[in-house]
Amino acid sequence: MIRREFFIDYSRCIGCRACVQACAECDTHRGNSMIHLETIERRDTLQTAPQICMHCDDPVCARVCPADAIKKTPDGVVQSSLKPRCIACSNCVVSCPFGVPKYMAEFEQMMKCDMCYDRSSIGKKPMCATVCPSGALTYTTMEEVQRTRPGIPVNSWKFGGEEVTTKVHVMVPRETTRVEIDLIQIQPTPQALPADPYDVALMLEMAQ
């Protein structure tokens, strides 16, 4: 079987939400979309960014889980919490460096992107990568992505002092070997800005 890998390029996202809809059709979490689609700076830009699970080599979500409910398959895919074990504490939701797991209050369970394991485990593309029209989410071979993209894929991250390597890659400029989250200053968003009556993204969020 051809070895395909997952690549994210946030800068290619056009906010079409096809991934969000398709995600909910996956059999392993049918009816529940596990992908996040963020609007970055609503007032200044239309930029959106999809976020799937990065499938860490040593997942923080599993390390902080009190119920030992989060397991990785032999091929490195981190699964949703095991239904019989998950005690709905949300440690994983709050601790994940990528902000991925979702606490499903109705089921009292954490669920997350499992790379559409019913598909990817038999060589098919995950639903989001199947429908993404812009290549922001791509499931292909390393050679193909290196041949067709200007940047290079990396899967090494640093969150403060915490080093994380992931199964999923992100596209970055050449010469970059690791994404360090300390690189940008995280500033508090001004709370006192006046409400924008034409903030379409906000309207969409409110309508959900």
Place this chain on the structure above:
Amino acid sequence: MTPARNSLRQPRLSDATHAMFWGLATASLLILGILTGSRGLRDFDPALVSYAGAAVLSGFGIGYRYAMWLRRPPTRLYWYRGWQIFLAPQKLLSNLAHLARIAWNTIVLQRFIERRSHLRWTAHWFLAWGCILAAAVTFPLSFGWIRFETARTNQEIYRAFMFGIPLGSFHLGTPFAEMTFDILDIAAVMVLIGVFFALWRRGHDHGAWSVQQFSDDMLPLILLFAISTTGLFLTVSTHLMQGIYYGFLSQLHAVTVIFTLLYLPFGKFFHIFQRPAQIGVNFYKQAGASGPQARCHRCGQEFASRMHIDDLKSVQAALGIRYQLSNGLHYQDICAACRRKNLALTQDGLWKSYDNRLRGN
């Protein structure tokens, strides 16, 4: 609320020694319970000694694994916090009332499973209550805690004793007698209904196919099926086959039960002992919601209770997760949505720096 660090301090004994102690303590307590409950083995049925022995071994395994589980920093913290919040004297009464509500909804009715899927709930409810019913009868019988005998004056009257204390008597042939003698058959049928629904679901759910494992998902169903059918065969042999093959069937049934008891601590069934932790988490969440909330450093929105975030930082420190940022902030003070936005912004920043370098700025 006192700091959680007390619960996360470095343990003095090695994990295995500690777990071994609790395993032995659980098994010893069970043996003591058998000795006292059967009045010095006077009420103990020697025919059931293999079941009692397997239960003691299983008790050791459960104690060992539970102690091992509690050694994990996040588990230890919730254990400590859950009891601390539940036993707070000023809230004990309201906590007891809340406990009854949670127990009714999560253990008796299992509503959270129903919301996941009706089919899953049907399977689990029948499996769970079939097993609970069977355990409530067989464990006390095997331990010699309950026994039955015919009345000395009338062979048609059966008397029941618990810990040697008479519980009452009933006539043979009455509906109550029939139900008492057939209660394990009723439990077996309930389990078989649950196994049927579970297998039906697993046979039709493509999602389940891709993630299920034989040892975790199929073996427990096979074991429950084996116990229930061999148990029902005993009744069939007695009532319909003049006791033919009864000896072989009873030994076969014993093997399935003993294997399941020994599997209890190591496989999927261990969730029976883990699951009540959800009740502690429920109290923890309730206490967190009524206390101060943590605000995201980036967007200023509340995203979790202050207690949860502070406790998580302690857990992360104990696990060696180093989220301190170089600018003095802690990554744990950033909400999940802002973390996701920050990832995209970081990529933007990398491309911007790269473009600037190319342009020679």
